[in-house]
Amino acid sequence: MATGGSAAMAVQPWRALLAAALESNAHLKHSSYFQLATVSVNGRPANRTVVFRGFQESSDNILINTDRRTNKVEEINHYPYGEICWYFTESWEQFRINGRIDIIDCSTRDLAKLQQREESWFASSLNSRLQYLRPFPRLPVLEEPSKDYQLDPSTGPVDSFCLLVFDPEQVDYVNLKRNVRFLFTSSHSSDQSTNVWQLEKVNP
Numbered sequence: 001m002a003t004g005g006s007a008a009m010a011v012q013p014w015r016a017l018l019a020a021a022l023e024s025n026a027h028l029k030h031s032s033y034f035q036l037a038t039v040s041v042n043g044r045p046a047n048r049t050v051v052f053r054g055f056q057e058s059s060d061n062i063l064i065n066t067d068r069r070t071n072k073v074e075e076i077n078h079y080p081y082g083e084i085c086w087y088f089t090e091s092w093e094q095f096r097i098n099g100r101i102d103i104i105d106c107s108t109r110d111l112a113k114l115q116q117r118e119e120s121w122f123a124s125s126l127n128s129r130l131q132y133l134r135p136f137p138r139l140p141v142l143e144e145p146s147k148d149y150q151l152d153p154s155t156g157p158v159d160s161f162c163l164l165v166f167d168p169e170q171v172d173y174v175n176l177k178r179n180v181r182f183l184f185t186s187s188h189s190s191d192q193s194t195n196v197w198q199l200e201k202v203n204p
Helices: 013-024 071-078 111-123 126-133
Strands: 002-004 033-039 045-051 062-067 081-088 093-104 161-175 180-188 195-202
Touching: 013 081, 013 093, 013 161, 013 180, 013 195, 033 071, 045 062, 045 071, 062 071, 062 111, 062 126, 071 093, 093 111, 111 161
Parallel strands: none
Antiparallel strands: 002 195, 033 045, 033 081, 062 161, 081 093, 093 161, 161 180, 180 195
């Protein structure tokens, strides 16, 4: 079974399932967290928990804020693919989302992308923004960092702030309560203008 996108951005079946899972688990704070796996420069897997920052406008792309100085950015620059694992504890649903990751940081030249980075920055809380002023991640602690970081709320993104745009190519959905599993796989339409999603029901 195939479903396609359009200029009006039709909601894909996997995204409708994800929206329903987010809604039914919304009272659980951890439902907005998921695991993002990438490939280290030495070829080994790397995994961490990140926060869902919404979808890119008029697309299925998933937005993630991160620090430009972290290992994950180096890993994505080296190999721009990753996988999301998102489990909803109350509804017993799991989404494994495989795809390509685009990095939008202070060196990006595309003005539309830079505007999106800025919007994501201001959509974050001030406390979240203050994290990007802290010392370089993973370096040894030579002295206790100051706890009195200051940032004007009207200040735009600092250089260490980075926006990741995750473009899904395959979604593996499992519902353990219903004992069903669906595979959604994306391919470009013949004119390359839209993504066409193929749906296959498989054994859990």
